[in-house]
Amino acid sequence: MRKLILGIGGMTNGGKTTLSKSLQELLQDSCVISQDNFFKDDSVVPVDVNGFKQYDTLDALHMDRMMADTGLWQEDPQSFMTSRGLAVKSTASEPSNMKDEEEVIQVKVFGQLLWFERPLNSLFNKRYFLQIPYETCRERRSSRVYVPPDPPGYFDGYVWPMYLKNRKAMEETVNDIVFLDGTQKREMLLSTVLADIQEMLMAIQR
Numbered sequence: 418m419r420k421l422i423l424g425i426g427g428m429t430n431g432g433k434t435t436l437s438k439s440l441q442e443l444l445q446d447s448c449v450i451s452q453d454n455f456f457k458d459d460s461v462v463p464v465d466v467n468g469f470k471q472y473d474t475l476d477a478l479h480m481d482r483m484m485a486d487t488g489l490w491q492e493d494p495q496s497f498m499t500s501r502g503l504a505v506k507s508t509a510s511e512p513s514n515m516k517d518e519e520e521v522i523q524v525k526v527f528g529q530l531l532w533f534e535r536p537l538n539s540l541f542n543k544r545y546f547l548q549i550p551y552e553t554c555r556e557r558r559s560s561r562v563y564v565p566p567d568p569p570g571y572f573d574g575y576v577w578p579m580y581l582k583n584r585k586a587m588e589e590t591v592n593d594i595v596f597l598d599g600t601q602k603r604e605m606l607l608s609t610v611l612a613d614i615q616e617m618l619m620a621i622q623r
């Protein structure tokens with residue numbers, strides 16, 4: 418069985434969810450593990466000196482649980498996907514010696530703070546980072562409603578400074594990041610990543 422694991426990171430509203438969902442829809446036997454599903458309860462997320470909830474740090478996330486899910490997928494992708502109601506190409510009728518050649522199982526893990534959890538970061542075949550300019554980010558974020566919603570001043574007082582801080586740390590510690598321009602058309606981003614996937618699969622086959 419060939420397995421591919423892509424890390425789709427990027428700034429808030431860079432387009433991680435959109436890209437990951439499109440990939441999942443297009444690629445057979447693929448699934449997505451999203452950091453958004455691992456936020457801690459609001460009651461335990463601390464506030465900073467300005468009274469802003471500190472959602473854009475690893476402390477706000479159950480990274481241990483995210484890592485555990487990724488581990489389950491790695492151990493047995495088919496069981497993992499079946500347990501989450503995702504279709505897996507049936508291989509039951511194939512002779513076991515054919516299975517390994519034909520199956521390709523892919524997972525995309527995405528989130529803003531993906532690169533700082535070392536065991537997780539080391540798993541990726543490819544690491545992407547979707548970036549967009551300040552104005553685009555501010556505009557896109559203003560049209561979103563998070564739970565809880567962003568309070569007034571949150572973008573400039575917390576989200577953007579945290580992005581700059583996290584980005585600096587990422588550049589200092591993580592190698593091999595492929596930067597994607599999140600202002601490109603959705604189809605363009607999708608075809609870039611699909612082409613990379615083709616290339617990686619060829620490399621695994623060789």
Ligand SMILES: Nc1ncnc2c1ncn2[C@@H]1O[C@H](COP(=O)(O)OP(=O)(O)OP(=O)(O)O)[C@@H](O)[C@H]1O
Nearest residue numbers: 428429430431432433434435557599600601602603
């Ligand atoms: N390539 C694109 N061009 C224009 N708009 C886009 C593009 N990709 C995503 N969007 C829009 O930007 C907004 C944010 O997209 P998305 O939810 O995918 O971002 P995200 O990186 O997952 O954000 P967050 O981390 O804050 O949850 C959505 O309104 C989405 O429709």
Ligand SMILES: NC(=O)c1ccc[n+]([C@@H]2O[C@H](CO)[C@@H](O)[C@H]2O)c1
Nearest residue numbers: 429453456472473529563564565576
């Ligand atoms: N998913 C959540 O619980 C949650 C709550 C409050 C804010 N956020 C924001 O989501 C973005 C990542 O998707 C981050 O920038 C958080 O600020 C998420």
